[in-house]
Amino acid sequence: MKKTVVIGASSNPERYSYLAVDRLTQHEHPVIAIGSRAGQIGSVPIITTHPAENDIDTVTLYVNPSIQTTLYDYIFSLHPKRIIFNPGTENPELCKLAKEKGIQCVEACTLVLLSTHQY
Template identity: 55%
Template sequence: MNTIKKTLVIGASTNPDRYSNRAVKLLKQHHHPVLAIGNQEGDIEGVVIEKEQLPFKDIDTVTLYVNPVRQKEYYDYIISLNPKRVVFNPGTENPEFYSLLEQHNIFVDIGCTLVMLTTNQY
């Protein structure tokens, strides 16, 4: 297994059919500490979904499950967390945000969190 990476899932959902829900579960299975923000408060196997942009500490990875338009409200927040990388899952690609992140020395990773975890490339 790769290094443990504290991960914030943005766009988390309690709906088990959503990829964000699957990502939270798979991150837990791979022993990565997981935090979650979503539109509605809830719980995914013990991971509390927050509605507020809380000042989490020591975030390694932010993985996005919100479309580019919705991402705008998170630009400053994500940059303030100073993660090592931001994963843009399919459907979340956003060149405007890539540039902002790169200006702050935050690595842009365009891929699928589920695939990365399953293939030990996370």
């Protein structure tokens, strides 16, 4: 299973980040949900801090590039294997920096990747 950090998680069931956390847990991937407000998605708490984590496979982004700039150091501290840029989160600068660190960048929808068994 691929331990995943969801950045931009929301407790609003109409948001794609909510659906992503829900589907990731349905597929039995361990999830750390980080959002601007505390909350809950099923059994997964949404936290507002940036905890140190190990063995992160994927960081999937649901925040726009202007917010991402404040998260670069945190994202790189996780040493993920890949970063998924969901629609609207594409960021050439972050992708370039990530590739320099050996991190794969994927511009895709986490929900589509899960539903097509490409996650």
